[in-house]
Amino acid sequence: MAEEKKQSVTVYSYRKVWFVEKKIYAFQNIVLPFPIAPYEVLEFLAVVGAMLVMGRIFPILNNIPVVLRYGMLPYVTVKYLMKVKLDGKNPVKYFCGYLRFLFTRKECIERFRICRDHGVTVRINWNCGRRLE
Structure with missing residues (x-):
């Protein structure tokens, strides 16, 4: 008997292409000293807005120097x-999902009916992809 060589097959996947991290390297003609993620910019602006609102509600926060209050504190918070991850998600996305859960209608699935006809066989064909032959 001849020795059979095991053949290895390499399957290339380009799934990682869709998970490229988005970064901003320049704004108009101004090159930034370090790349910035757009999501971080939005969170930074949201935290600065929250600091403005909290400054109106709690006047004692106005004693913090402006550079710390609107620069360092939002940066450290972002x-x-x-x-940090909550349930495997970013806290902002987790909070948005929680609000969506609170304000949407909740439905529950009832039990399945018992099928009286035991002689029928059900075959499910998913048609998920191409069949390799």
Whole structure:
């Protein structure tokens, strides 16, 4: 008997292409000193807006220097929010999903009916992809 060589097949996947991290490297003709993620910019502006509102509600926060209040504190908060994960998600996305859950109608699935006809066989064909032959 001849020795059969095992053939290996390499399947290339381009799935990672869709998960490229989006970064802004320049704005108009101004090159930024470091790349910025657009999502981080939106979170930074949201935290600055929250600081403005909290400054109106709690006047004691106005004693914090402006550079710390509107620069360092939002920056540190955004860096923390980008690192921490709640249920495997970014905290902002988790909170948005929680609000969507609170304000949508909740339905529950009832039990399936018992099928009286036991002689019928059900075959499911998913047609999910091409058949390799």
